[in-house]
Amino acid sequence: MIRHLLFQNLFKSLLFLLIGLVLFGIFPSKGLAIVLGLIVVLRLFYIIAEALREPMTIEAWHALIDSLADAYENIDPEGRVADAAKLELPIDASPRALAEAAVIRQARRYAPPRGRRELAAEAFGLVAFAALIPADIAIYTCDFLSFRMSYGWIGGAVVAASLALYAWPHFWPRTTDSAGRRTLWWALPFPIATVLFVAGIVVRHPHLNPFHPEHTRLAAERVLALRDNIVAGNHADWVLRYARECDRRGDLERAAFLYREGLRLNSHDREAIDRLAALEAIRSGSHVPPPVQVGVVTPPPQWPITQPVDRLPRCEVGPSLALLETLTVVIVPVGAVPDRVLDTVGHVIQTELDLPVRVSSETVPLPPHNRIRGMLVGKQWDPKALYDAFLRSFPSLPEAPIRILLLTPVDIYTEGANYIFSVSWSIGALVGLARFGDLGGDDPMLRHRAAKQSLCALLKCFGAPISPDRNCVTSYCHSLEEFDAKGDHPNAATLAIFRQARAQLNSHWQAFVRADSLPQVQRELSDAHSAVRRGDYAAAEQAVEKNRDFFPKDPGFHFTRAEIAIRLNRIERARQALADARRLDPENLACDTIDGLICRAVGDLPGARAAIERAVARAPDNPSVLKYLPPILEQIGDAGAARDAWERLLALSPGDPEAVLHYSLLLWQAGERERADSVITGVVRAQPAPSALLEIALSNYYTATGRESEAVAPAERATRLAPMDPAAAFQHASTTLRAGDHARAVQIASDMARRFPGIPKSWYALSLAASVAMDVPTATKAYEEWLRIAPRDPDAHSNYGFFLHRTGRDQMAREVLERASREFPGYGLVWLNLSVVLEALGENAAALEARQKADSLLPAQQRHGLLR
Numbered sequence: 001m002i003r004h005l006l007f008q009n010l011f012k013s014l015l016f017l018l019i020g021l022v023l024f025g026i027f028p029s030k031g032l033a034i035v036l037g038l039i040v041v042l043r044l045f046y047i048i049a050e051a052l053r054e055p056m057t058i059e060a061w062h063a064l065i066d067s068l069a070d071a072y073e074n075i076d077p078e079g080r081v082a083d084a085a086k087l088e089l090p091i092d093a094s095p096r097a098l099a100e101a102a103v104i105r106q107a108r109r110y111a112p113p114r115g116r117r118e119l120a121a122e123a124f125g126l127v128a129f130a131a132l133i134p135a136d137i138a139i140y141t142c143d144f145l146s147f148r149m150s151y152g153w154i155g156g157a158v159v160a161a162s163l164a165l166y167a168w169p170h171f172w173p174r175t176t177d178s179a180g181r182r183t184l185w186w187a188l189p190f191p192i193a194t195v196l197f198v199a200g201i202v203v204r205h206p207h208l209n210p211f212h213p214e215h216t217r218l219a220a221e222r223v224l225a226l227r228d229n230i231v232a233g234n235h236a237d238w239v240l241r242y243a244r245e246c247d248r249r250g251d252l253e254r255a256a257f258l259y260r261e262g263l264r265l266n267s268h269d270r271e272a273i274d275r276l277a278a279l280e281a282i283r284s285g286s287h288v289p290p291p292v293q294v295g296v297v298t299p300p301p302q303w304p305i306t307q308p309v310d311r312l313p314r315c316e317v318g319p320s321l322a323l324l325e326t327l328t329v330v331i332v333p334v335g336a337v338p339d340r341v342l343d344t345v346g347h348v349i350q351t352e353l354d355l356p357v358r359v360s361s362e363t364v365p366l367p368p369h370n371r372i373r374g375m376l377v378g379k380q381w382d383p384k385a386l387y388d389a390f391l392r393s394f395p396s397l398p399e400a401p402i403r404i405l406l407l408t409p410v411d412i413y414t415e416g417a418n419y420i421f422s423v424s425w426s427i428g429a430l431v432g433l434a435r436f437g438d439l440g441g442d443d444p445m446l447r448h449r450a451a452k453q454s455l456c457a458l459l460k461c462f463g464a465p466i467s468p469d470r471n472c473v474t475s476y477c478h479s480l481e482e483f484d485a486k487g488d489h490p491n492a493a494t495l496a497i498f499r500q501a502r503a504q505l506n507s508h509w510q511a512f513v514r515a516d517s518l519p520q521v522q523r524e525l526s527d528a529h530s531a532v533r534r535g536d537y538a539a540a541e542q543a544v545e546k547n548r549d550f551f552p553k554d555p556g557f558h559f560t561r562a563e564i565a566i567r568l569n570r571i572e573r574a575r576q577a578l579a580d581a582r583r584l585d586p587e588n589l590a591c592d593t594i595d596g597l598i599c600r601a602v603g604d605l606p607g608a609r610a611a612i613e614r615a616v617a618r619a620p621d622n623p624s625v626l627k628y629l630p631p632i633l634e635q636i637g638d639a640g641a642a643r644d645a646w647e648r649l650l651a652l653s654p655g656d657p658e659a660v661l662h663y664s665l666l667l668w669q670a671g672e673r674e675r676a677d678s679v680i681t682g683v684v685r686a687q688p689a690p691s692a693l694l695e696i697a698l699s700n701y702y703t704a705t706g707r708e709s710e711a712v713a714p715a716e717r718a719t720r721l722a723p724m725d726p727a728a729a730f731q732h733a734s735t736t737l738r739a740g741d742h743a744r745a746v747q748i749a750s751d752m753a754r755r756f757p758g759i760p761k762s763w764y765a766l767s768l769a770a771s772v773a774m775d776v777p778t779a780t781k782a783y784e785e786w787l788r789i790a791p792r793d794p795d796a797h798s799n800y801g802f803f804l805h806r807t808g809r810d811q812m813a814r815e816v817l818e819r820a821s822r823e824f825p826g827y828g829l830v831w832l833n834l835s836v837v838l839e840a841l842g843e844n845a846a847a848l849e850a851r852q853k854a855d856s857l858l859p860a861q862q863r864h865g866l867l868r
Helices: 002-023 030-052 058-073 077-086 096-111 116-141 152-171 176-187 187-202 215-225 229-232 236-248 252-265 270-285 317-325 338-351 383-393 442-461 480-485 493-517 519-534 537-546 555-567 570-582 590-601 606-620 629-636 639-650 657-669 672-686 692-704 708-721 726-736 742-755 759-773 774-789 794-806 810-823 828-840 842-855 860-864
Strands: 328-333 359-361 402-408 412-414 417-420 422-425 430-431
Touching: 030 116, 030 493, 030 794, 077 096, 116 152, 116 187, 152 176, 215 236, 215 252, 215 639, 215 672, 229 236, 236 252, 236 270, 252 270, 252 639, 328 338, 338 359, 338 402, 338 442, 383 402, 383 412, 383 430, 402 417, 412 422, 412 828, 422 442, 430 442, 442 480, 493 555, 537 555, 555 570, 555 590, 570 590, 570 629, 590 606, 590 629, 606 629, 629 639, 639 657, 639 828, 657 672, 657 692, 692 708, 692 726, 692 742, 726 742, 742 759, 742 774, 759 774, 759 794, 774 794, 794 810, 794 828, 794 860, 810 828, 828 842
Parallel strands: 328 359, 328 402, 402 430
Antiparallel strands: 412 417, 422 430
């Protein structure tokens, strides 16, 4: 009986019990891997037990009959009568007949042990179907894989399907042919799944290989490249582990950077906080580490969470909001949220951010829930479903300076986490209150938590990143306990980012309001923005300068003027626009960034670096400021600092095409070629949707690393993803040209010029392709058109001068390039082409001087990417 229970029922019972515990929410979703491991171990024990079990012989059956007959002899007559009825025998059957009937019934149910070959195949099949195949699917679909990740319902469905495929042969008839089919079914997937498993780890997740000498670095880089902060936060220990490795081997600069990034994802690691403080002290030359706020005990909240707050004004989310003059937060309940919670949240936002707040007088009805996290735990909602419900309730949102804060009493989740506190978008945020306490009671702690998380989510919608300072309200938390322990207020850096964003939004709204009252101005400014996006800065300049008098006190308008002027190398105009903007808004970060761009345009690279570094020091975690620094560092020749800056920018903006391109190229130039390939291809694959900009970056990367033939495929993908994007068409033409297919490149560029005749890049592409293909008439016409529509484009003059040189007109080329060198003194390609022309004319001293000027202005990777 015990053996029967062990072989026939124990495995099945435990299997259903463990699956039931997962489905009913007793285990978290990451427990699915543990349950699956237990299932595999239990089933392997069953297979081993069956392999060791001896078959029943005829003698054993006869001995069993004899023992049962003896047992029936000792049973009273009433007991034998009852057993005879169960065995469907006459009531006067003898003990021997009863024993034989019982053994015959048992023999009919008896399953003899299967062959060792079939059992070995089942063991391999169990490992393949229950472990390797689910792992392969996870390896090739997940951005970051580890045992601690959450698997969700999709992972559960994959496991259930794999187990069903493994168990299917058990339902086949037990014949010799079916035994062979079962053996093949179980054995065949094992080698295939094993090869895919090993290849997936080597190619996609090398950090999972414990024998890889740099698996810690690879894991840390993959974590920092993740866009999902929840997944990244769950694996912040990899970043801190790599930081400690760098610290031990003396790479203190990199260690400090990694400690800081790791603390953004896990701000409660006390050891990392102390070590970062020590490294900052060493860097500053101080012998005493600066005090670091640990955040274990937060300061007493200044919010009136224990006292009633004033009722905030109610409003309709409709046309009346278009009358707002400044940025305003509108709180909208999605489901039943108590008024005291709405008013407390609004009061805190007003107090902390100095923003006007209104509360919607209408409540958005809850849509149907998206899933049940276990059959006992409760209903959950996808944030997108709640946001869509809001849009259905207010289908025509007005043009207004507003940010929407959605508060909902229900539990929200993402695919990467079973629950989240909030989610932020560019137009606002959604906060789920279910984890903060009982909404039905008057709980001050619930109101405190709701206000705290709402403040955090709202700051992130203004571009504030996760802070490594756990006393900042935007620091990342893994649990409710960590959430309660972190600070209630934004720190100075976060507040500076918010204030800059608020000032820009308000100035842009004021410009829109004024332009809206003047339709002609509005139309012309809209055309100017379109011209900037397509690279036609001359047209943008004309529209902006024409309407300059309408925006005398708008600093944002003057910053735009300055940027356009820099693009057209009108340095004095750019300086005047910067002076106007600085007078109106002297604390704006753009003052330093524009100053740096002006210095760069005139060739003052040390001044450009100093100006941009001032801006970065004020907002170290603002990617829109940091992006200006690494190109200048590259031009100066400080490759190490440039690489660190690009890496930091990539950590703040994991999908930034320029950052991933330049960072990968610097790795390649430093000899880390496999790592460079892994970084850029990993970022491209990690995006939730294909990106034309990233495909263009990948194409440029292959071109710059001498793999022109590989650059064509991503360029073609970019044109399919963005058929109306001139940048994608230009990339397709230029990569085809570099790959040596000159006729095809001319054809693509001609089609681009036909479709986008008003865009300078169209004529850039055609002139370049035709000149390389030595189609002189076509190239000449293309250059003339390019210079006509973009007379202030330094590339047009530089390329035209080199074209004249190639066609034997060196004196004309010299005149064009010398004039361009006076108009665009900070543009390296002009000086490089001028040096080539001067060498051809025999003026070696002047040529050497021009080449030295070019070397000081032109990054190495740009020189490498030149197409002649």
